[in-house]
Amino acid sequence: MKPNKFDYVRPTRLEDALDILASGTDSVRVIAGGLSLVPMMNYRLLEPSILLDIVHIESLNYIKADDKTIEVGAVTPQATLLAWKQLSTLSPLLAKGMPNIGHFQTRSRGTVGGSIAHSDPSAELALCLAVLEGSVTLMSKRGTRTVKAADFQIGLMMTDKRGDEMVTAVHFPVAEKNTGYAFEEMSMRHGDLAICAVAVAATRDKIRMGVGGVADKPTVREWPALSGKALDDALNEFAWDLGGMDDVHATAQYRRQLVRNLGRKAIMEAQQCCK
Incomplete structure (x- = not known):
């Protein structure tokens, strides 16, 4: 499909872009790379009246x-x-x-x-x-x-x-002293959208873990430094709390298992880095 008709504006100054946004037009969409917005327009999930391209505003680069x-x-x-x-x-x-x-x-x-x-x-x-x-x-x-x-x-x-x-x-x-970081992701192919992604920041006393691709937004949880069964129990509770659903890419059960497995792997890597 092709997008509906729209006006295209490409300012080079931030002030001009803000003027357009303040014009009172209800359907202005900001575009820079366009990797997500353009496909949504092609499927007419979005139909902006004005496309405001900010990629040439050098002050934002x-x-x-x-x-x-x-x-x-x-x-x-x-x-x-x-x-x-x-x-x-x-x-x-x-x-x-x-x-x-x-x-x-x-x-x-x-x-x-x-x-x-x-x-x-x-x-x-x-x-x-x-x-x-x-x-x-x-x-x-x-x-x-x-x-x-x-x-x-x-x-x-x-x-x-x-x-x-x-x-x-x-x-x-910026990275904090005595803190380890790790990132793990599972997708159908490298570069595809994450079925489940896990990011961890850990110290000797605390674990901060976030999960993407399961809930409707990145979800973060903190625990004291856990290990063994206590860590498994915490990850299992987190996996259920995220409320993942079945879709064409994976089942909710599979996503919960990824939270447990990727979470444990990332936490152990981050804890090792902070020693």
């Missing part, structure tokens, strides 16, 4: 870091972040999770902000952001606000972003 946070501009390509020389040092979890995002061709087009704004429950970047307790900066003509990941991702492809706002930056906290 950057990576900068200090001793606390990695800040990534919204239109920064995923491939640029993955190739960033400081990534594995400042964010081992992102370095381990990002190779699972699609393929190198799609990562060269897909953007960091686009993935976060789309809020697919299987998205690796959204899962890492949730486990790291990162945040998202939103801008409109009314002002700027920063929203924690836990508050930004509110449901299946639903976020706290308002109609006149756009994601301008994503903030990933």
Whole structure:
């Protein structure tokens, strides 16, 4: 199928993009890479009247870091972040999770902000952001606000972003000392959407684990340092609480087993790294 008719606008200044969003038109959609939005338009699941392409706003294409946070501009390509020389040092979890995002061709087009704004429950970047307790900066003509990941991702492809706002930056906290990180994923083929993805940050005293691809958004749980049967029981309870459903890709039972098995594997790897 083909999309319905729409107007296409490609500003080069952030101020112009915000003006369009503030125009009062109900059906403006922001596009950067277009890897998710365009297929949805082709199937007419979305029918925007205006397509606002922000990929040429250079002020939104950057990576900068200090001793606390990695800040990534919204239109920064995923491939640029993955190739960033400081990534594995400042964010081992992102370095381990990002190779699972699609393929190198799609990562060269897909953007960091686009993935976060789309809020697919299987998205690796959204899962890492949730486990790291990162945040998202939103801008409109009314002002700027920063929203924690836990508050930004509110449901299946639903976020706290308002109609006149756009994601301008994503903030990933840098790796903490004496903390180990691990990422595990199961998909039909490498690069496909995750049937189940698990991200873990662990210290000697605490485990923080997130699961993507099972519930309607990345879901995070924290425990004290567990092992043996206590860890198995905690993972089993988490797997049931996620409420996974049968679909064409996997059964709920299979997903629960992946939460248990991938979760244990990732936790053991992360705990080993923090010793």
